Amino acid sequence: MRAARFHEFGGPKSLRIEQAPDPHPGPGEIRVRVAAAGVNPIDWKLRAGALRELLPVELPAVPGRDAVGVVDEIGDGVQGVSIGDRVFGLGGVTGATAELAVLSAWAHAAETWTDEQAAGAGLASVTALRGLNALGPLSGRTLLVEGAAGGVGSAAVEIAVARGATVIGTASERNHAFLTSLGAVPTTYGPGLAQRLSALVRHGVDVTLDTAASGSLDDLVAITGDPTRVATVADHAGGRRLGTHVVDAENDSTLLSEAAELGRQGRYTPRVEQTYPLERIADAHVQAERGRTRGKIVIRI
Numbered sequence: 001m002r003a004a005r006f007h008e009f010g011g012p013k014s015l016r017i018e019q020a021p022d023p024h025p026g027p028g029e030i031r032v033r034v035a036a037a038g039v040n041p042i043d044w045k046l047r048a049g050a051l052r053e054l055l056p057v058e059l060p061a062v063p064g065r066d067a068v069g070v071v072d073e074i075g076d077g078v079q080g081v082s083i084g085d086r087v088f089g090l091g092g093v094t095g096a097t098a099e100l101a102v103l104s105a106w107a108h109a110a111e112t113w114t115d116e117q118a119a120g121a122g123l124a125s126v127t128a129l130r131g132l133n134a135l136g137p138l139s140g141r142t143l144l145v146e147g148a149a150g151g152v153g154s155a156a157v158e159i160a161v162a163r164g165a166t167v168i169g170t171a172s173e174r175n176h177a178f179l180t181s182l183g184a185v186p187t188t189y190g191p192g193l194a195q196r197l198s199a200l201v202r203h204g205v206d207v208t209l210d211t212a213a214s215g216s217l218d219d220l221v222a223i224t225g226d227p228t229r230v231a232t233v234a235d236h237a238g239g240r241r242l243g244t245h246v247v248d249a250e251n252d253s254t255l256l257s258e259a260a261e262l263g264r265q266g267r268y269t270p271r272v273e274q275t276y277p278l279e280r281i282a283d284a285h286v287q288a289e290r291g292r293t294r295g296k297i298v299i300r301i
Contacts, residue, residue, distance in 0.1 A: 001022050029103065
């Protein structure tokens, strides 16, 4: 199969498009013929070697954790999916940016989603849902999403709105119209946030989800008045220090199915800022490392 691989840790130019061995699913796994794969922060951090002690990978490695494609091989013990089904989902921390990828969690992709949208839904939706679930019921509550224009943040906004929350999202001013289109009330991040929020919601913010790791976690706890009303998917060290909910993504097919059902209802549409062909994966990583993405970056296989 054709795949993007890196043979040593380094910059985006370490990525090569080359032939690689075909993977095969083990028990409880499936293999898909990939149509598109998402680009996530973990991809370029692994490639750069920043996570080599926490998440060691065997080189050469194929970047990518989430993808959409058509099932072409099924492992032992798998039920509820057939050869030819179009699914999206998650594999290991590497392996998705290739013609074939093994998934350990998946769901049937919403018919309303393009391949690019479905490719951007896996890790973003699971992370957003786990963060929101940590905060309890959202109906009738006011939620602040810090970093609301990114892949996880934009997913969290739409899902929280679907659950009946009033959502305020922080982003740069260039993304305010985007947040409004998602159903959020936009505001800027940084100093003075508490004052801006008091002008937007008189009764204050009930709960907060941090997706940005921008150093604002102390302020978010102060704004809500209780660390247990704050969840972070991005600042694990800060969250543990302050006693907030600290959330990691998990390969959870139930959460993927929930996201897909919201997609079928027209209540969650993964947002894609830019799509690159496989041959330009280095450019996609360069853009991802800038950290100013609106929604997701996707690789078309």
